[in-house]
């Protein structure tokens with residue numbers, strides 16, 4: 001009987017995704033209107049609890065020590081939490097563990113406390129803005145389309161200008177070539 005109860009508890013523990021801070025997810029889902037999940041900050045999209053890759057149950061003893069250390073992180077620290085991705089660690093090190101937990105009551109403050117010029121995926125959209133937009137700050141192809149367009153246009157304006165001029169010249173030359181053939185054909189008639 002005791003074994004059966006233990007099995008039920010184990011199954012319940014891993015049956016549903018256990019979210020570390022559902023308040024954050026709920027807030028930024030509502031703020032952005034996008035279906036973001038735990039992979040915004042965690043290595044595993046199902047959250048930290050479980051035995052899958054990047055979840056607490058699969059950590060090595062060394063990684064468990066890193067996790068304990070991460071739970072003492074102060075603002076400005078340089079600590080790597082083994083269950084967080086690069087963006088999650090950026091948040092942790094910018095805000096500190098205690099303040100982060102405290103902000104469960106006010107998740108909107110997280111984006112305000114992040115560095116304004118950090119852009120981990122280099123797509124031109126700052127990480128804090130990607131959090132507000134509900135896009136992935138670690139995927140340069142995932143961003144609000146018009147923001148990505150403006151960034152790419154700013155980065156590649158010279159090439160775009162050259163292509164535009166080449167197209168104009170090509171169309172101009174082709175139209176005059178057709179005109180020349182047309183005049184010549186009329187003369188031969």
Ligand SMILES: [Ca+2]
Nearest residue numbers: 119121123125
């Ligand atoms: Ca970005």
